[in-house]
Amino acid sequence: MWGLLAVHLIIILLFLILGWAVRKKEGYWLISGFSSRTKEEQEELIRSGYPQxxxxxxIITALGMLILLPLMFTSFKFAMEVQFGFMIIFLMGGMIYLTKYEVPNKRKRSYIISITLFITIIGGMSALSYFSYQGYELVTKEESFEVTGMYGDEWKYEDITSIELMEKMPEVTVRINGVGLPALSKGHFKVTGYGSSLLFIQKGSSPYIFIELKDERVxxxxxxxxQTRLWFEQVREQAELTQ
Known part of the structure; x- marks a missing residue:
């Protein structure tokens, strides 16, 4: 949690500094594409108030994120999603609105690009969230077992070196390539005492199955x-038969 809090604070501070530099110190070059414009276009944008x-x-985005920050200290499970959702939607929506201050001959093109980018990003995030929240199953087969869904794979029983049922999940420290949600972790993470591991974890739902394979930890x-105990017994029995 503290790592995530630090990331949020860094983003908020960065937005505040950039906004202050652009608005109060006329650091217009910090705006993407502004420096590459002609001098005439730059002057017209400044007159219309676009960079300001x-x-x-x-600045307003940073303040909004700061107001929402206390959610992280409550029992609300979707604080992270609300924070980043607000940031992206407010920023992208704001950029669409600001196209009205563009130079006239580029206003329509800028509006189309902003709308397209907004739809693409929101659509991509929605799709990722949808698939991330989809469930998974552990399926036992004759010679192998499979974990279905995103980040799932199939492994042979003969590759299992040990299998254990844990009442407490070891501390997960770093996300390498995966989805870390308030109630779910899927993908590759670093786990204290185990190194890089593949997780399919419903948080706070003990027990947990740990399967060590020749080249991977799950x-x-x-x-x-x-259901967890049933999966454990099924995989353990099949693994013992192949040893």
Whole structure:
């Protein structure tokens, strides 16, 4: 949690500094593409108030994130999603609104690009969130077992070197390539005492299955403790038969 809090604070501070520099110190070169414009276009944008409003947008976004920051200290499970969702939607929506201050001959093109970018980013994030929240299953087969869904894979029983049922999940420290949600972790993470591991974890739903393979470590559980225990027994029995 503290690492995530630090990231949020860094983003908020960065937006505040950039917004202040653009609005109060006329650091217009910090705005993407502004320096590459002709002198005439730059002067027209300044007269219309475009760069100043970009600075204000950054400052207001930072203040909004700061107001939402206390959510991280509550029991609300989706504080992170609300924080970053607000940041992206407010920033992208703001940039679409600011196209009205563009130079007239580029206003339509800028509006189309902003709308397209907004739809692409929001659509991509929505799709990622949807698939991230999709469940997974541990399926036992004759010679192998499979974990379905995003980041899932299939492994042979003969590659299992050990399997253990844990009542407590070791501390997960760093996300390498995966999805870390308030109630779910899927993908590759660093786990204290185990190094890089593949996680399919419903947080706070003990017990947890740890499977060590020849070239990989897997942690998995289900929301239902009985289902987790059933998976454990199924994989352990099949692994013992192939030893």
């Amino acid at each position: 409003k970009v600075g204000s947008l950054l 942690f998995i559980n289900d929301k239902n403790p009985e």
